[in-house]
Amino acid sequence: MKIIKLILLFLITTNTLFAQIxxxxxxxxxxxxxxxxxxxxPILQKLLGANYIVKNNGKSGATILNKGNKPYCKQEAFLRALNDNADIITILLGTNDTKSQNxxxxxxxxxxxxxxxxDTLQSTNRNAKIFLVIPVPACRGNFGIRNDILNLEIPIIKQIAKEKGLPIIDANTPLLESCNYFxxxxxxxxxxxxxxALLLYQSITK
Incomplete structure (x- = not known):
């Protein structure tokens, strides 16, 4: 019986050590x-290493606005995010919401x-830590994306983070002078x- 208990303890410990975040x-x-x-x-995956598994639940053109031209909540990527049982969720949305039709x-x-x-993501990923990512700057007015509107969104996102006690990753301020990156x-x-990827990595592992 003692040997069986030791084997079970070893198995539990091993599974815990190698469980991916x-x-x-x-x-x-x-x-x-x-x-x-x-x-x-993929770069974030490399930075975080083998102890993490990072999934891409992005969808081109997606909006936060449910009445927008392509609401994220109506995309297959959203269903994947709901079913991931993630430990950590990063939300980088808002860019397409700046378009005039939205x-x-x-x-x-x-x-x-x-x-x-x-709230919906938290309902199925109850223990997940959620990071709100301030969108990267829009250096030119391409695709109808407007940086002046993006600047109106930023304080709203910060207010949401404060009210819900969620951490923020600022992917905007550090890249304001880096339009050559886009x-x-x-x-x-x-x-x-x-x-x-580096900005997300630094916040996730902080």
Whole structure:
């Protein structure tokens, strides 16, 4: 009986030691990767190492706004994020919400829809630590994405984080002077993807 208990203890300890921490990256094309522009997710996986498993749950064009032109909550990526049973969730959304067809009509819903997204993710990932990522700057007005509107979103995201007691990862301020990291003004190139991954890595492992 004593030997059996020792074997069970060994198995439990071994499983605990080698259990991977699951990270779910929620986002848009900046997360998913788009048109040859790389995703930061594989780089984040390399930085975090074998003790983590990082999943890409980004969807190109996705919005926080539920009445936006492509709500994240209606995408398959959202279902994957709900079912990940993640230990850590990062949310990098808001860029596509700045488009005129989204923000100009539904900006008053931005905060409530963001909170609803968080609450839904928490409902199925009850023990997950959620990081709200301040979106990267929009260096040019490509794709209808407006940096001046992005600047209106930032204090709302910070307010949500404060009210819900969630940590923030600022992927905006450190990259304000790094427009060369975004070839089309929005999507990161290799240098940009590395920079974003490093910012997430530093916060996750802090």
């Amino acid at each position: 699951k990270v779910s990256c929620v986002g848009n094309s900046i997360t998913e990767g788009w048109n040859g522009n790389p995703s930061y997710v 923000w100009d009509k539904y900006s008053s819903d931005f905060k409530s829809d963001y909170v609803a997204l968080i 070839n089309d003004g929005v999507h990161p190139n290799a240098e940009g993807a590395n920079a974003i």
